Amino acid sequence: MPCSLELKISFLLQQCTFKQLRQIHAYIITTSLNQNTRIQLKFLRRTTEFGGMDYSHFVFTQMDSKCNTNITLWNAMIRGYAYNGPSEKCLSMYDEMPHRGLKPNNFTYPYVLNSCSELGWFRIGRKVQCQIVKTGFECVLAVATALFNLYVKMVDSFGVSLAKSGSINDLRKIFNDIYFKPIELWNKMISEYASVSDVVSAVQLFDDMCERDVVSWNSMISGYAWVGDIANARNFFERMPGKDVVSWTTMIGVYASCGDLETARNFFEKMPERNAVSWNSMISSYTQNGNFEEALTLFAQMQLDDVGADGFTFVSALSACSHLGALEFGKWVHSLIKDWPKLAVTVGTAVTEMYAKCGDVTRAFTTFIKIGNKDVFCYNVMIKSLAIHGRTEDAVKIFCLMQKRGLQPNDFTFNSVLFACSHGGLVEEGRKIFYSMERAFGVSPKLEHYGCLIDLLCRNGKLEEADSTVKAMPFEPDVAIWGALLGGCRVRGDLKLAEHITERASELKANESGVYVLLSNMHASVGQWPEALHTRNKMEEKRIYKRTGGTVIL
Structure with missing residues (x-):
């Protein structure tokens, strides 16, 4: 029976800070508690719950050889590495166990499989599966669930391909071998079938379920939406015993994807409750289908209803402003954006593009400068905007700055900067940039890149060079x-x-x-x-x- 001191230490460990943890460690070392395996296990496990493993590793290596071969302590460390990383260390400890005379058990395998999933090391995961089958732990729910999740990650990694379709059969075998299946596993299996457009297998599995929740129904609706079967998606929606905001939002997407914005809007209006995702779905649907005025009207209504906009909302609204040239509305949207660090580069790029397309390239440039951690797409937008507005030398300077920041230009980058050179008469810069594409950046010039170079040469009277370039290019000339x-x-x-x-x-x-x-x-x-x-x-x-x-x- 645990002594009162052991119980007190156990209680303190549950609520201590990291600083207090170190004080408890000192107390354990200076007392007889350092020989108590239960206390050592609880203490080691607690060290792994502060987001790092350096201190845990130190504690583990300081334990005597007897404790160092205790399976529960090894499991605590493996669990810690699985949660905190690096995941590779979790697998290296698993590999070390046989050399210490330790046999992995049902507490070890879930964390090892989770680390394989995290790293995408599916071949090693299959080897671990073989060991699990040999030792009979595949019947343990925690192990079976971790194995199922590994195969889910494996299926998802293939994208839409024949390999994915084949791997889902292996996933189904794992699913079938699980004796007790929580409803979450049923839902995940249905969702995976939907992801490969196998709604026939999905609906068969749905019919076999002893009980269903709203996620089960939503998974089926999404599956039919994925294959464009609107009638069956609507049928499942109507049959649902209880609908949540996800159900309604999914139906908005179903009809919007086929261009039926009127029906999508009817669903939106009938929703008993809406969240930011619902509003975003409707606004983005209008934007993607070219109904820019409707998108902005709905955005304004969203503000009146005091629904908090997020990055997706702002990008859709700003895109609509860009297409309409609605500068004043765009300024208002810009004024509503408060949490810039959280919204990051995507929204900043949308603001930049909005100002540029609405004719205010100075504000576009000012916004661009303020954006932190700019990506390639952000630079592409700014280069193109400056080029279109005649600030061709500035466009080339931004291109050079982009390289100094360590970003790799892509097809669109070169298309924009060559366009700038062409319209700015920057012959030497244009030549240098064009011929550096493949040599320095590994980007093969396409027809549009050749077009920009030839246009640059022709505009500046270098017709012979332009004609030679046309003869040498690996494409048939276009209009x-x-x-x-x-x-x-x-x-x-x-x-x-x-x-x-x-x-x-x-x-x-x-x-x-x-x-x-x-x-x-x-x-x-x-x-x-x-x-x-x-x-x-x-x-x-x-x-x-x-x-x-x-x-x-x-």
Whole structure:
């Protein structure tokens, strides 16, 4: 029977701070309690509950050899590493156990499997599974649940692929072997079937459930929504004995995804209660479907109802403002954003883009400067915005700053900065950036990158170099490239090169009217009227027609 001192120490350990823990440690060392295995176990386990393992490791290594081969102490350390990390240490201790004469038990395996899941070490997880089967611990619920979660993580890691579909069969075997299945496991299994669009297996499992909760029903609705089966999603929704906010919000997404915003809005209006996710779902649905005015009207209503907006809300509203050019509304949205550190770079980028697209590039730049931990997308938005507004040298400076910050430019970055060079006449900078793409950054130039370079060269009278670039590029020229070349010839009045280009362009196997219109106009501009007429006749022969322009009066 535990002595009163042991009970007192056990009580103190449950509520002590880390500083007090060290004082208790000193007391244990200086008394006979350091020989009490129960106290040592409780103390060691408590050391792992402060978010770190350095002190726990120190305590563990100071224990005598007898305690060091105690399975419960090893389990306490393995548990600590599984919760606090590094997870690799959890697995290394598991590997060390046989060398110490220790056999893992039903308390060891769940933490080891969880660490395999965390690290994505599925091959090692399968090896651990073999040991579990050999020792018969697969029947223990905690072990079986951890094994099930490992296979869930394995299935999810494949994405949408045949490998995922095959792995879900292994997951189902694990599921079937669990004697007592909590409802959470049933729901997870249904959700995994839904993730691979196997709603037939999902509904069969749903029908086999002895009891269901709201998550079970929501999983089925989401599954049918995933495969676009609106009728069955609606059927399950109507049959639900009790609906929560997730059920209603899911149905909003079901109808919004197919463009039926009217029905989606009806569900939104009928909701007995709404949260920020519900509002976000409806607002983002309007934005994604081009109903920008409705999105902003609903955003304003959300503020009147005093519903707290989050990052998703602000991004949707700012996107709508960007498309509408609604600068004043965008300023109001900006003024509502308070917790910038929490909302991070995504919202800051949306604010930057909103100001730029609404014509206030100065405010866009000011916002950009204030954003902490800017990512590549944020830099791309700023570079493109500066280029469009004629601040081409600033765009190139931001590109250079991005590299100094250690960020890797991508396709969009180069497209934006080359666009800036083209419209700013920055020939040397443009050449340098283009030819550094693959050599310095491992980004293969695409047709649009070649188009920017060729446009840059043509705008600055370097037609021969532009023509050589067209011949050397691994793509067939498009209308934009031919247009740049012909435009350059027209400005310089280089008839010989123009004839050469028009001859090559006429061999282009394309059904785009722009190619032939450019050729015709080029012939006409140098007085070659028969050739211009011939090109127009060729368009008619191929049944290629230029779309007539129109005017929309708002």
